[in-house]
Amino acid sequence: MYNDLIPAFQIGGIVAAPKGNMSYRDIKKVVLDRIQNRIWGPDSLLPGEIELAEEFSSTRTTVNRALRELAEEGFLERKRKAGTRVLHSPARKAQFAIPLVRDEITDAGATYRYSLVKREVMPAPSWLTAKLALKPDREVLHLQCMHFADNEPFQLEKRWIIVESVPEVLEADFTASGPNDWLVQKVPFSNLELSFFATKADEDTAGFMDASVGDPIFATQRTTWLRGEPVTHAVLYFTPGYKMTTRL
Amino acid sequence: MYNDLIPAFQIGGIVAAPKGNMSYRDIKKVVLDRIQNRIWGPDSLLPGEIELAEEFSSTRTTVNRALRELAEEGFLERKRKAGTRVLHSPARKAQFAIPLVRDEITDAGATYRYSLVKREVMPAPSWLTAKLALKPDREVLHLQCMHFADNEPFQLEKRWIIVESVPEVLEADFTASGPNDWLVQKVPFSNLELSFFATKADEDTAGFMDASVGDPIFATQRTTWLRGEPVTHAVLYFTPGYKMTTRL
DNA sequence: GAGTGGTCTAGACCACACA
DNA sequence: GTGTGGTCTAGACCACTCG
Numbered sequence A, B: 001m002y003n004d005l006i007p008a009f010q011i012g013g014i015v016a017a018p019k020g021n022m023s024y025r026d027i028k029k030v031v032l033d034r035i036q037n038r039i040w041g042p043d044s045l046l047p048g049e050i051e052l053a054e055e056f057s058s059t060r061t062t063v064n065r066a067l068r069e070l071a072e073e074g075f076l077e078r079k080r081k082a083g084t085r086v087l088h089s090p091a092r093k094a095q096f097a098i099p100l101v102r103d104e105i106t107d108a109g110a111t112y113r114y115s116l117v118k119r120e121v122m123p124a125p126s127w128l129t130a131k132l133a134l135k136p137d138r139e140v141l142h143l144q145c146m147h148f149a150d151n152e153p154f155q156l157e158k159r160w161i162i163v164e165s166v167p168e169v170l171e172a173d174f175t176a177s178g179p180n181d182w183l184v185q186k187v188p189f190s191n192l193e194l195s196f197f198a199t200k201a202d203e204d205t206a207g208f209m210d211a212s213v214g215d216p217i218f219a220t221q222r223t224t225w226l227r228g229e230p231v232t233h234a235v236l237y238f239t240p241g242y243k244m245t246t247r248l
Numbered sequence C: 001g002a003g004t005g006g007t008c009t010a011g012a013c014c015a016c017a018c019a
Numbered sequence D: 001g002t003g004t005g006g007t008c009t010a011g012a013c014c015a016c017t018c019g
Helices: A024-036 A049-055 A060-072 A101-107 A126-132 A167-171 A179-186 A203-208 B024-036 B049-055 B060-072 B101-107 B126-132 B167-171 B179-186 B203-208
Strands: A076-079 A083-086 A093-097 A112-123 A139-149 A152-162 A191-200 A216-226 A229-238 A243-247 B076-079 B083-086 B093-097 B112-123 B139-149 B152-162 B191-200 B216-226 B229-238 B243-247
Touching: A024 A060, A049 A060, A060 A076, A093 A243, A101 A112, A101 A139, A101 A152, A126 A229, A152 A179, A152 A203, A167 A179, A179 A229, A191 B191, A216 B216, B024 B060, B049 B060, B060 B076, B093 B243, B101 B112, B101 B139, B101 B152, B126 B229, B152 B179, B152 B203, B167 B179, B179 B229
Parallel strands: none
Antiparallel strands: A076 A083, A093 B093, A112 A139, A139 A152, A152 A229, A191 A216, A191 B216, A191 B243, A216 A229, A216 B191, A243 B191, B076 B083, B112 B139, B139 B152, B152 B229, B191 B216, B216 B229
16 A cells, blocks of 8 residues: 555565665655654654664764754654654645746746836835834835736735835836846845735725725735845735645 | 844955854855855856865865755755856745644634534535545545634634545544544645635625625635545635734 | 766764753 | 764765756
8 A cells, every 4th residue: 555655665564674775865755654654653752863873774964864854844853862753743834935926927837917007105104114113204115016927917016115225226117027026136135024815805906906896815915124124015916716825 | 234144254244254163054144145145146156065165164064054955945056067056036935834723723822612513424526526536426524613712713614534535534523623633643644735815705604703794714725635545625714814924 | 078966974072951 | 961963074976967
């Protein structure tokens, strides 16, 4: 039954170490299989690295890498002196790439088109001042942009850029390409907060997207800081029916 | 300006390598800072590992670990023979933990309460048969559960479990604790697909949540396989206003 | 073919956490 | 104190991929 999983190391349904030397990948596979088959059940303590190195006729360095990666992936918990334990509920971690919209669209084989909807220099709205803990009366550049996939509306972007943090932004031309492109080029980012939520299309949004007022809209929100200073805040509204998916 | 970032290695605004030996963490910091300050700009080629090891008076092994991790984090691209390049657009990756609902609630300091709403053994609905590529006429256990935080509705869970894949599930008692707990205990998972999307509350959902019909609802969908066999499919509807957040 | 990263080895010292 | 993982070193061979 498990033969397709780890063919080489499978002996009568029990995971056995092969005779030859094993790579850290091999060791990961064997250890993971033992966890999944409850040979090392939840909360149980694994043998020490030295002992495992002997069993796998490998070195501690190699075993260490295997176990370290399994811990990073959320299967194990490692503590000095206490040893390595199997996590009770595998605290798996989902990983998402955060692509540029353009990449997301072209990677899907569609044609990308960009359009600047609105550009406005204004004092920071109070909610933004509060959210980013800005000093009062900061100036921001507010932009609204549409991103199209094969000429269908794909994403509406509402962005606020703190002028004080990147004064050059006032000179930038956003009619041909979006602020994200510019920011990626110009500002080395250092810190990011990312949120996902659902909202409903208001009249304005519905007008831009191919949507009716009240339609549920999947949206993400990104706030970026550079060395502690807030740089930009963006809300991205996706076309109705958009689904973000990942496998692991 | 950058002094608070890497105080020890900062000399007049230019990143310099210190005299003593550096850990792989130190090397990561220096390399990342050089990327962010465009000393090594987008698409540029980094020196080879040996050269860097000399600069940092370290070894290739240590430099290798630093660069490998920066590549995993989406800053660099590494190829044999071609060398190490700075990625043009930092393909940053967002990581989310995938906690059990209970943990999510108790970690937030709230009291968790569970309630089984519906339990039904039924033939697999056709959409599920199609989605999971089931053989025709499989039997599934369908469950609906509510998860409360401080007695406020937090999440509505609709789950389908393929009986053939885990026959014992028919004997399990889900009145006191949820199917997720049981599955985590019982079934070593091997493969997972995770989706996020927005939907709107129908009458049924609105009745369970503290919501009005038509309210936007943030939802996630999880499908789990065990060694290629579909085990369970779940859709989790969050209370209106729920926002999933991560920092990096 | 040749250069780069990928990985393994054998050994050492260190840092933390538990008793 | 003492045992475990965390990390570094110095050297070696291998594998991929570019020219």
